[in-house]
Amino acid sequence: MNWDDMRLFLAVARAESLTGAGKALRLDPATLGRRIARLEEALGSALFARSPRGYGLTEAGERLMVRAVEAEQALTEGVEEVRGQEGQLTGTVRIGAPDGVANYLLPQVAAAICDRHPGLEVQIVALARVFNLSRREADMAIAVSPPKTGRLTVQRIADYQLHLAAHRDYLAAHPPIRDLADLAGHRIVGYIPDMIFDSELDYLSATGAERVALASNSVSVQLNWLRAGAGLGIVHDFAIPAAPGLVRVLADRVALRRSFYLIRHGDDRKLARLTRFAGLLLDGVRAELQRLEGLT
Known part of the structure; x- marks a missing residue:
């Protein structure tokens, strides 16, 4: 097994489809499907449950997802250190949020963070539902209620x-x-x-x-x-x-x-890169809330 296999696995798990993952990877879905099948054969376990609705993670896939994300984050942090960019954040961070905060708060906050960290890519996923961080739909999420179950960490934003x-x-x-x-x-x-x-x-x-x-x-x-x-x-x-x-x-x-809460997967507490980003996000959202509410 190599990192490229994990990269393909993560893409399919996040997109929940070969077509979506193929677009992100610029890879033919049929080729991607064969690669995933070979990975499952090598591991001796089905990682995805195929259905007309797409590719959903099996129990084995969910276990692998946790470790694959940890490896991805560790690799990103290692590259930053080797490049001498300890003070800079790079790579991709995906934030899930209800569309109100996603449309009227996060764009300007994310842009300000990227101004300070040019190598960073921020993705905002706006959905009118609760995000499933256990399935790694996002690296972190903003919610209007703290979750009551799951291996999650919760910080009240404001x-x-x-x-x-x-x-x-x-x-x-x-x-x-x-x-x-x-x-x-x-x-x-x-x-x-x-x-x-x-x-x-x-x-x-x-x-x-x-x-x-x-x-x-x-x-x-x-x-x-x-x-x-x-x-x-x-x-x-x-x-x-x-x-x-x-x-x-x-x-x-x-x-x-009402209140906003920042939700993260419990295992991500060990990841310095995401913790640093979360701190910048918290400070940015609080400041922008105060500014905009002051205008009204």
């Missing part, structure tokens, strides 16, 4: 604020809103109820509304509806500066506080 908001044009064209009872005559924008993946994202009760007329599992879609003057909805304060014309409504009556 609290953030949310308020009811609407565009000035919408408010000018519709009846005034002086109390929660007045919301009954207005169109509410929010999450699709049965696609709320974390109870911390269930904001409907804060408005007293019984239904969401315009719903999406994406924070960005919701914000675009509000920006277009389509209705009222709960908005992250840190996203309001990205939507000129959006103003808070009943700010003293509808105000929510």
Whole structure:
């Protein structure tokens, strides 16, 4: 077995398909499939469960995944030391996050980190669901609730604020809103109820509304509806500066506080490179939250 085999294995495990991994590796999927089959034959164990939905890790594959990631990180750190770049971060770091933080906080934070570490590549995966770090979908993830199971480490990043908001044009064209009872005559924008993946994202009760007329599992879609003057909805304060014309409504009556958490795999505590990056990420997100919320 050589490192190239592990590199191919990691790519397939992360993409969960030969096609996705082949694109990342610039390798023909058929060739990649043969290489994976030979690796499984050499190890005497199936690493992937094939299905129409793709390649899922078997129990043996998950065990190998943990060690392969450790080896990958150790190799990256070793290369940095040999090149005399102990003070510089290089290689790739993948962050998973809900699309609100992925769209309105992480881009500028990641760019600032890369400005200081030009050899670093940061990937942001925005998904409206909980990330599975045990399957190494990402190197670390930002979540709105701390996980209760799994070999994970959790660091609280910071609290953030949310308020009811609407565009000035919408408010000018519709009846005034002086109390929660007045919301009954207005169109509410929010999450699709049965696609709320974390109870911390269930904001409907804060408005007293019984239904969401315009719903999406994406924070960005919701914000675009509000920006277009389509209705009222709960908005992250840190996203309001990205939507000129959006103003808070009943700010003293509808105000929510939530928290962000940085989640990492428990085994990654030994990896100095990821720990250093996590520290930069924590500091960056906290500072950007404070800056953006100050603008509102």
